[in-house]
Amino acid sequence: MTIATTTQLADGRELIYFDDGGRVHDHSAVDTRPLDPRSEANTGELRFDALTGDWVAIAAHRNTRTYLPPADQCPLCPTTGANLSEIPGSSYDVAVFENRFPSLGPAVGAIGEFPQWGTKDRAFGRCEVVAFTPEHTGSFGALSTERARTVIDAWAHRTEALSALPGIKQVFPFENRGQDIGVTLHHPHGQIYAYSYVPPRSAVMAAAARTFYDAHDGRETLLGSIVARESESGERMVAQGRHFSAYVPFAAHMPLEIHITPHRHVPDFAALTGEERDELAVMYLDVLRRLDNLYDTPTPYIAAWHQAPLDSLLRPAGRFHLELTSPRRAADKLKFLAGSEAAMGAFINDTTPEQTAAVLRDVSAELPIPTAKKVSVS
Structure with missing residues (x-):
């Protein structure tokens, strides 16, 4: 405690x-x-x-x-x-x-x-x-x-x-x-x-989640469906536990992108049980260490913990999850958001999510960083 x-x-x-x-x-x-x-x-x-x-x-x-x-x-x-x-x-x-x-x-x-x-x-x-x-x-x-x-x-x-x-x-x-x-x-x-x-990206995700939720009469959620399909496919899965799955999303925006999503429908951190928090601590460290073992220097990233908005209409359909992204596309190269991404929000990824997932599965998740295999995701 x-x-x-x-x-x-x-x-x-x-x-x-x-x-x-x-x-x-x-x-x-x-x-x-x-x-x-x-x-x-x-x-x-x-x-x-x-x-x-x-x-x-x-x-x-x-x-x-x-x-x-x-x-x-x-x-x-x-x-x-x-x-x-x-x-x-x-x-x-x-x-x-x-x-x-x-x-x-x-x-x-x-x-x-x-x-x-x-x-x-x-x-x-x-x-x-x-x-x-x-x-x-x-x-x-x-x-x-x-x-x-x-x-x-x-x-x-x-x-x-x-x-x-x-x-x-x-x-x-x-x-x-x-x-x-x-x-x-x-x-x-x-x-x-x-x-x-409600910030713009959260509003877009919440609207999509609510539309899916209503279309299934509240019996199924969008992220729940996605996790089930990723688990069934397995080719983009990085790590799986009893309560959470970590995977590279089907339409990843960034060279390195991993989502961690609970198997149970929960809106935020506060709703997680003690067992779920225990497993999340282990899985999150596993994913971060894989990122850092990709190259000889630490990987920059943004860890965004998405929680359901507090709006009474949007909240029932929103599921808590992590979106971990990095602009690093090689040991010495970064992806900069230029015209298409920054001005239009139309992303172009030079790496397939399947390749990225395979690389992340292969790399070590141990600490301290030993003689980890240094690879490129480009």
């Missing part, structure tokens, strides 16, 4: 410690930094794009956020005399805190209905940072199974808490890994965004 301990930072932001395996650490250290109190008046704005129906967050204050600091000034390492970080204690297992430079929030509430050209609103929502480990170097894939399980419990805890905030319509945990993806901190960490609207 993961123990959560809640406290506050010097400016009033929430900080929550999650301790491994039921052990309770001393989290009594106080943040002594001379920070100005956080104000909801500093919440940015949302502007409505009438051409696409998208909301765009305007967050000019984020230009001053921390950018690739040296290791001895990392804001996610435990506090020392020379580095008063975001985490005041001298040690921790997993820590979650409100982002000091949020894209959304800190104010929460409902945005207006029936937007049109020129509509803008406050950027209601919440942005949190999840520090996976006190160690400055490493990656999620290098965590122990116990620590990965603690992070999953933290994601579940925060999903439940953030879903209950006024006006929140979507909770999205994610990790950007590697400078090629655009990370601004080297310390292993992820983020959670709680949106006051």
